[in-house]
Amino acid sequence: MKVSTFLKRAILPVTAAFMLAGCGSSDSASGSKENVLEKIEEEKVITWGVKNDTRLFGLMNTETNEVEGFDIDLARALTKEMFGEDTEVKLKEVTSKTRIQLLNGSDIDAIIATMTITDERKKEVDFSDVYFDAGQSLLVKKGSDITGVDSLGGKTVLAVKGSTSAINIREKAPEAEVLEFENYAEAFTALKQGNGDALTTDDSILYGMADEDPSFELVGGQFTEEPYGIAIKKGNEDFVEKVNEALKALKDSGEYDEIKDKWIKAN
Template sequence: MMKKRLFTLSLISLFAVLLLAACGGKDDKANGDSKDGKDKGVMAQIEKRDKFIFGVKHDTRLFGLKNPSSGEVEGFDIDLAKALAKEILGDESKVEFKEVTSKTRIPMLNNGDIDAVIATMTISEERKKEVDFTDVYFEAGQSLLVKKGSKIKGLEDLKKGTKVLAVKGSTSAVNIREKAPETQVLEFENYAEAFTALKSGKGDALTTDDSILYGMADEDPSFGLVGGTFTEEPYGIAVKKGNKELVDKLNEALKKVKDSGKYDEIKNKWIKEQ
């Protein structure tokens, strides 16, 4: 009888220990603590590793394009990211760049694969539900790119029978369906694929932000922008939701980069409007 009672007490004690351990694990997770007690805040991780991991485009000429000769990613977003790293960490080389697309950038951010996205990303109310944004770092506007001599001169020419190319996951694809509901919209994985499709005659126009289209026209002068801009597309740097400290640090650094004249230097280097 005594052995049975001791066995029962042992089971109760074991159950209590397991229950406390489970509750403790839940509390740690809720507080954002890892098993070793380290803070999971993104800014804390950046400071610990002493390096920023930015998500950038690899296919967007003038903003983020991988140079096939050097293997390095180059552009406005890249240089700005380096300038921000210098302000925050004291050295522009304390950066790592990972490729993102319009479709993958938010999932990669939320999965913790990158610290921030600086990749021609338009600030929108819909996206604010998923991520937090810094102040605007570049003012763009959606436009159309066509083969020079095209009959398409603006939105009014996008009617039934016309085909417009866009990129999956972009605000441009949503906007063009609203602005030109009769046109057929074909979506591609990235800007390189979309531009290749335009050059091969698979569409009548390509639509995205004018800043990106300038890069395509710079690459192939037989194409040009038409119709001006028909939206406002303010670019912001995106971070995982709830990381106010990181947003504040980036905003402070962005202001310093602008006040010092470094921002204008970077912009003039890459962006030459037609």
Template sequence: MKRKLRIFSLFTVLLSVFLLSACRKNTRNVYQEVKRSNEITWGVKADTRLFGLMSIKTGKIEGFEVDLANALTKEMLGKDAKANFVQTTAKTKIPLLKNGNIDAVLAAMTITPERKKQIDFSEPYFYAGQSLLVKEDSTIKNVQDLNGKTALAVKGTTAVANVKKFAPKAKVLEFDDYGQAFTALKAGQGQAMTTDNGLLAGIATENKGYKLVGGTYTNEPYGIAVNKGQKQMKNAINRALNKLKKDGTYNALVKKWFSGIPGFNIKEAEGEK
């Protein structure tokens, strides 16, 4: 009997600890925590040129989103505040955010209704959309020009369905990754490669003789993600983002990373039509 009571008591203690832990997790105020620590941990990409890429020279992640995260951190917490960076992938960024391993995600994350069921988003900071990458001497000017031609895309992406929607008479060849799709473009297997304009811009910076055309034919803006219920954190990010846009810091960062890319529209990326 005593043994059963001890087991029951142990179970009760463990249950209490679990419930208290869950309660603390649910009532966590990320904004107040980052204010106290004077640092923010951002989830970023480390494999995407222009947005976030691990530098072989410095051993650090560099890119537009890293620079923006640093600027947001200073604006939110002060000039002595520290920005920490954790590499994320498509599969890990939401779990890391939900588990409290990171405070916010700034990683080329499209705002979608499905994602908004799990997390909250800031206002858009990059107005992404699918575009076309073609050879410099191409006669293709927009997605409709793909009718009767061949587009190159990556399997499982929305680009495949979108090409068929906007250019129903186009043929679409699908590849496992962007490297394979671009190799096919160079080999002449298709007349255009399609995916998000920012990703295509990264490819264009490494490969002379290619340009983006037609602007964006879909609307898929990127937002900064915070966990559900973190209204103070989201509002603080929005205030800081708007301040950086007003004082010119945001525009300077966009130009730093995206200016000079053939066919890339900086004003469109900033949300101006």
């Protein structure tokens, strides 16, 4: 047997053993859960997932190039309450369709983006206590013959992809045609252009649209309950607890009400 052949046969098992050991180590590392709270405290940076297209809650101001709204101010207040003034606040745009994916992909640390707490979503993320009580409603052109979900038969209703609103309206008005859009801005534009008879989502968001264009109004009242929660990656109970403590502190001090009254005047 040649020496080179002998060496190859001797080296290959050893190499394979190292590779297997390396794979086992990698799998173990990938299976470990990231402690988001520790990361924030070490890096002194927190990244919130927020909406950029939702008036009153999270809307891009084209003049200042800054996102503004209730969710934004609450995120900053929570950050200060939890970590003090030295922690930097970063805001990353999310949509109803992308927010859970971005959270679980470590692009963001927490979601505060008009996100309704549901049993289905609890399978993918953990939620804080309720920070805002909303309810689904309908936005229509003033003078419309639509008065509520019972009058949607044969009508076209606009909704946003990935939202509970699209699911709910199909259950409440099965005879209506539902068109889904990527975000609220696109859906509202479609409504204004006459591409639908009504737009449905949480009343808190619809109030912002009616405030933007008074030729539209809400009808029918709330036909669902939509409690908003702050979403956090699963396995971070310590972070959820810290958020809940901070939220309670803001409510007890009256700062929460100040932020809410600043933005949600119609509620």
